[in-house]
Amino acid sequence: MTPAPTLYRGHEGMWMWLVHRATGVAIFFFLLIHVTDTALVRVSPEAYNEVIDSYKTPIYGLIEAGLVAAIILHAFNGLRIIAVDNSTWALRHQRKLAWAVWVIFVVLMAGFLPRHLMHVFGGA
Amino acid sequence: MTAPELSTPRERIRSGRMRRNAERWSWLFMRFSGALLLVLIFTHLFVNLMTGDGVQQIDFAFVAGKWASPLWKVWDLLMLVLAMIHGGNGMRLLINDYAHRPRVRTFLLWLLGIAVVVVIVLGSLVIFTFDPCPLDASGDLLSGVPDFCKDVR
Ligand code: HEM
Numbered sequence: 552m553t554p555a556p557t558l559y560r561g562h563e564g565m566w567m568w569l570v571h572r573a574t575g576v577a578i579f580f581f582l583l584i585h586v587t588d589t590a591l592v593r594v595s596p597e598a599y600n601e602v603i604d605s606y607k608t609p610i611y612g613l614i615e616a617g618l619v620a621a622i623i624l625h626a627f628n629g630l631r632i633i634a635v636d637n638s639t640w641a642l643r644h645q646r647k648l649a650w651a652v653w654v655i656f657v658v659l660m661a662g663f664l665p666r667h668l669m670h671v672f673g674g675a
Numbered sequence: 676m677t678a679p680e681l682s683t684p685r686e687r688i689r690s691g692r693m694r695r696n697a698e699r700w701s702w703l704f705m706r707f708s709g710a711l712l713l714v715l716i717f718t719h720l721f722v723n724l725m726t727g728d729g730v731q732q733i734d735f736a737f738v739a740g741k742w743a744s745p746l747w748k749v750w751d752l753l754m755l756v757l758a759m760i761h762g763g764n765g766m767r768l769l770i771n772d773y774a775h776r777p778r779v780r781t782f783l784l785w786l787l788g789i790a791v792v793v794v795i796v797l798g799s800l801v802i803f804t805f806d807p808c809p810l811d812a813s814g815d816l817l818s819g820v821p822d823f824c825k826d827v828r
Contacts, residue, residue, distance in 0.1 A: 587794075
């Protein structure tokens with residue numbers, strides 16, 4: 552039996568909910584690692600620099616780009632959630648707001664990615 | 676268009692404890708901390724990844740330079756505490772949604788609680804006890820310290 556259609560299932564709200572969950576979990580696990588690697592400044596400058604140097608390699612450079620992408624999506628979709636919960640105007644325009652999140656995402660990534668990739672792949 | 680239909684929601688999980696307004700506070704906290712985190716994190720990412728040489732500039736001396744200013748210490752501390760509580764509370768919602776067996780849920784919630792406390796304590800200790808100019812056993816500056824250490828000594 553296929554589930555009955557609802558206002559929610561399969562529409563923007565559902566996909567944005569999934570994006571919000573997935574990015575939230577990814578950022579959380581990254582944060583556990585990130586606090587631990589930063590803690591190496593209390594071990595010695597060499598220990599910290601050695602680990603951070605591996606973050607400057609192409610593989611990690613791409614992972615960092617993915618994390619920045621996840622944070623941008625989670626942050627602006629978070630603002631959309633807050634708006635939709637608090638204003639009937641936003642609720643009425645929630646579909647447009649979901650697309651606005653993606654527009655902001657593309658604009659910010661366009662500003663960030665080229666510069667970041669130059670830092671990572673530009674050699675230095 | 677046919678009228679949308681909502682099927683019967685799942686039975687509410689009862690904790691059996693008296694925390695009448697706990698979920699309301701959780702809901703409010705997620706929104707206030709989220710808005711604040713947006714400002715804290717985007718500034719953090721911009722300063723560390725966009726200014727200067729981006730990731731390439733990050734090393735011990737870079738961190739020491741930032742934490743020479745109390746502003747960045749407070750900034751990073753606030754970001755650490757808010758992000759861990761916000762993220763930890765978010766993970767709690769996921770555990771409540773997906774871990775149906777009571778013992779598994781209890782175990783995961785404890786694991787999460789311990790992880791959140793350990794990371795907040797570790798991160799705070801690092802910020803509060805940071806030494807920008809550490810010495811080796813014979814009393815010389817270790818290599819990799821920022822240039823200002825030579826002037827201070
Ligand atoms: C950058 C600024 C951020 C904003 C504006 C933001 C906003 C939000 C909001 C409003 C919610 C509640 C959603 C709801 O109740 O339906 C939420 C949930 C969540 N957030 Fe954030 N957040 C931010 C950063 C973070 C960070 C840094 C982490 C990880 C450490 C994180 C992890 C989570 C998780 C795991 C959830 C639960 C998702 C769910 O229940 O589906 N968030 N966020």
